[in-house]
Amino acid sequence: MKKFVWFVLTLALVLSACGAPAVEAPAAEAPVATEAPAEAPAATEAPMAEPFRVAVVMPSGITDKAFGQSMYDALTRIKDQMGEENFEFVYSENMFVVDDAAAAIRDYATQGFDLIIAHGSQYGSSLQEIAPDFPETSFAWGTTVDTFGQPNIFAYEALSQEGGYVNGVLAATLTKSKVIGVVGPIETGDAKLYIDGFKAGVIATNPDAQVNVNYIGSFSDIPLASEAATTHIAAGADVLSGSAQMVVGAIGKAEEAGALWFGTQSNQASLAPTIVVASQVYHWEVMLAEMIGLIQGGTLGGQSFSADLANGGQVIEFNDGYALPAEAQALADETIKGIVDGTITITLP
Amino acid sequence: MISDLFTVTVFVGILASGIRLSTPYLFAAIGEAFGQKSGVLNLGVEGQMLLGAFAAFYVALTTGNLWLGLLTAMLVGALMGLAMAYVTVNLQAEQGISGIGFYLFGLGMSDLLFQKLMGTVETVKGFPKIHIPGLSDIPYIGEIFFSQNILVYFAYLLVPIAWFVLNKTTLGLKIRAVGENPDAADSLGVSVARVRYFTIILGGTLSGIAGASLSIALLNVFQQNMTSGLGFIAVALVYFGAWRPIGILGGALLFSFINSLQLWMQVLSIPVPSDIAVMMPYVVTILVLVATVSKVRAPSALSKPFERGD
Amino acid sequence: MRSRLNSLIDALLPVLATLAALFVGAVMLLILKVNPIVAYAALWDGAFGSTNALAETLVKATPLLLVGLGICISFRGDVINIGGEGQMIIGAVLATWVGLNFTGLPGWLTILLSMFAGFLGGAIWGGIPGVLKAYFRVNEILSTVMMNAIAVQFMNFLLRGPMIDPAQAQAASQIPQTARLEEIFRLPRLAPTRLHLGALIAVILAVLVYILLWRTTLGYRIRAVGQNPHASRYAGIKVPRYMVLALLLSGAFAGLAGAIQVFGVNYRMITDGSASGFTGSAGFNGIVAALFGGLHPILTIPASILFGALLVGANKMQRVVQVPSALITALNGLVVVFVVSSEIIRRRRQRRREAVAKRDDETPLTGNKPISQAEAGS
Known part of the structure; x- marks a missing residue:
């Protein structure tokens, strides 16, 4: 027993010895936070001295094949476009605790990032409080349209009903059983928009088709989402779709039963290469590029952006692994065109 | 419409789905029952399941061998059990809290390994549904009982085996003795520590299988926190079943049937708010227990560390 | 010496x-190829490195302490309450409802009423498993696990429907959140940081719980039932009643923790569909804090701060070294x-x-x- 005590004590000593000098020098902060905060004025010249620095806080993981990953991928694309020397970003993932996210946002703000993205509608309240304290820093949050009238908050949203509508049109065309199943998390936000759009698309194309929707009450319950998919299949569905990160198992259920799948948020084709027809994918980089341009020009916020099919913030990515009949492809293209030029209007319930 | 619920399709669907959904609960809860029978409360089941689920998935993905995956999951679960046994038996730590610690460790570690070794969600071809010629083709019955994957059958086989071991063998007698009166068991020459090591490691192994049954049989994916509270429900079901394998089976089926029922209600557009529907299995489980007031007592020494010569 | x-x-x-x-x-x-010294320096810095960091640590510790106080009571009464998450939610819901509707009263009175509502909500959600255990022999681990899940769905239902922010009800996105509490109904801040009055309330309550457990008949009986229910029964103590009380009080403190989270930190309820999105798992972590403090209300104070510091510092560490x-x-x-x-x-x-x-x-x-x-x- 004594040995154990000594072991603990020695560890403690070693540790405090290591810890002590570092504690005295809080300058050993972030590896990225060493240089002085880059401010807007330097921005107008073409070659920037300082890289543009972005921090993002998100409720799920960067590898969720859904909402979180869509933002991570977008930032990676921006980095490719602007070059590594001109753009860097850091992230806090899995910040599903709203309170922790608020602390993270505030902390990033004190470190002088150029843009801080709160990638979750539940963070709005926190941002409303933090943003006024950092008038030099630009914030963005989504998905919403509300900038709280603050000059340094951008808002962004995805008109998910558009992609949902296109997916719905295709689903209605491809279903043989005339039964289509949809799995959702809780009945709000982005998921609700997508699903309502999807339903509208199905009904507009094939009024006889029936859309069964199942909200499973959670963004994380993969087993229940999968069973919901199985239930849809047992109820006769031969085409399925679903929103949010817990549907990854449901896609497999569709594959097992030979049903088709329509994805949203990120490209989900890799999960079931033969049955994913198309995924509505968010390309946030379109609106991010615009935002960065504004910030470099001195406008720190006050505007809201929509990612939609017209501006390329939303893209229907067809899966090469699935042979979509030519007429269905034509219908999809026509629908996208119709939504873009305004001849198709989507009415939500 | 409510009347849509009363069709053969729905009935068969609910039964088949209930049997499938109950699988992970059975493995985990029966493992937990062994531990509790010997006097150890393990709240870390969820963490053991997650690590088991990841281990099975990763090995199956990289080697293409599902059985090797299952074996790894068992091994990982057993190791977690071993650690838990050391902490609760040798160090006599408070069991409930140690369990929460192991839960957090498993939750974080499985996710960390997932991010470092895989990086993104992938799928694997899991254990297929077994087609039993003749039996699987019987209408309805075939769909419910004879077209499930192999782990479902293992889970159901486990129920009588666990019952037999607990009630008809000397090992079972020792386990119960250690859980009821460790001092007496000790004075009769039963090693309390050895019995508890055995049950906790067995529990870990079964939790590992429970995780594997999700990641390489039922869902065929791995994602962080994919069990999403299932392990805690499994612990609750041990109380529902009053530590008897058959009771646990009853609880697991009841919970799964009601869960499946609420899924069907939504699919059939029965006008109940989705949140209220999702609540149903939890509410019903409590109500059933209230209605059938149990006379069974918990093992007397449950969650009490044992020290010789006290 | x-x-x-x-x-x-x-x-x-x-x-x-x-x-x-x-x-x-x-x-x-x-x-993971991360320098542990840099990482732990960040952890320390995030937890104690500045006034603001210290305040964040205390803000994090407050719900842990409150839940932990309840745990001190229930574990002393030999009932295991792992329903803190659900109790926090119900307490918060009830308190928020009072705070949003009783707007005609003076600010301090509404706050007081809201805190009481939180206490009451938690007491109800803790009392139900108590009654189930004492009179229907339903194990409290089972019932509290189930009631956590029920509370989450109930919260989702309320925030999507009856209690949704009127502004969101009209918007297309329908974020499931309540309206924001008006400024006069929020718990005052103690410094120019996020530290709020709730921290002080929690510390005062720690002393009161100590007195309750060791200086009152009620506390004595709860502990007696916890130590030896049989002897207590012979001594004429109504054992089931004190079982219920132990769980009820335990729930009440968790409910208050939920109310204080809303009135001191978030100023509204928002749901991401899970319990921890709102509670930050304080319902579980509070159990750990209480055990760290040896189930002693006063020692639970430093234990909560230690655990709170660890949580806050760890988040900072994640940001700095990107683990x-x-x-x-x-x-x-x-x-x-x-x-x-x-x-x-x-x-x-x-x-x-x-x-x-x-x-x-x-x-x-x-x-x-x-x-x-x-x-x-x-």
């Missing part, structure tokens, strides 16, 4: 165990296991001291010196 040193060492044990767990964490960090949040979760698990395992050292030391005291009594002249040396060496 020696006894004071002994109790100091005992009190420091959890800290030492935490450090030992962090040492294992350092190895994990090295495997996956999963590592932090695993590390927290290790800390819990190490601390709970270190208890044995305290117990053994305690027993040795008792043995020494006993021997000292028997042979007052001879036994003293060599033993004190042995003590010092251990």
